[in-house]
Amino acid sequence: MTVRVALADDQALVRAGLRALLGQQQVEVAFEAEDGGDLLAKLAAQPVDVVLSDIRMPGVDGIEALVRLRERGDRTPVLLLTTFDDSDLLLRATEAGAQGFLLKDAAPEDLRDAIRRVASGETLLQPVSTDPVRARFRFRDEAPPSDTFSEREVAILRLLAGGYSNKEIARTLFLAEGTVKNYVSTILDKLGTRDRTRAVLKAITLRII
Incomplete structure (x- = not known):
């Protein structure tokens, strides 16, 4: 195509x-x-x-x-x-x-x-995970996640990185919006971050996505 x-x-x-x-x-x-x-x-x-x-x-x-x-x-x-x-x-x-x-x-x-x-x-x-980018965030947070990530959690992280809202992620993955919200909360907890932007940047820095 x-x-x-x-x-x-x-x-x-x-x-x-x-x-x-x-x-x-x-x-x-x-x-x-x-x-x-x-x-x-x-x-x-x-x-x-x-x-x-x-x-x-x-x-x-x-x-x-x-x-x-x-x-x-x-x-x-x-x-x-x-x-x-x-x-x-x-x-x-x-x-x-x-x-x-x-x-x-x-x-x-x-x-x-x-x-x-x-x-x-x-x-x-x-490609964002180049040495200059990792170096910029090294002083902030290189702590490993508290647990491993499932394939579904990685998929949601990638959509978060693309700027998608919970509603859009739910539609894309055929999930309930409340389910996506729960996944996002779990992702933030595992990464030890307080918002979506920091979660994405840390995930990129740690090569999770």
Whole structure:
């Protein structure tokens, strides 16, 4: 099945190269955008399966576009392109609800796989667990969880990392909202964290997700 993506990057040559590459991977570029503002305007008129966006763009950057997208209720999966040279940006993007990150020099098959996995509802946040990010949180909390995590708890953690609410998680996993709330409470207890954001960041740091 062909996946339709929106491609956002301020460099026309980069967009052209990605479009050509994606075409070889059975991924259709529905439209291109030169910055976050352009992306938001076009998404309102032309929905896609996945947004593939550079983080750094003039004007409205990839993270701000993601924040605005979620604020208007659009849950389109967002896969951000990064060079991993700024852990602050990665953390901001995680908190804003990015579904994943991809290195700009990723192999074509890795790009295709990441897009398809994100389109199917997975989150690809493992790349956040780079040394700079772990170093930033080392002084805060590296304590291991109080217990192991079930597959269902890991799935819920990944959805939390994607910015999903309890109601959305319940709908995605075919659970009652109250059941999800109980799972989240258990996850917070196991990680020793007091809120969802800290739970996600600690889980990423400890490579649980």
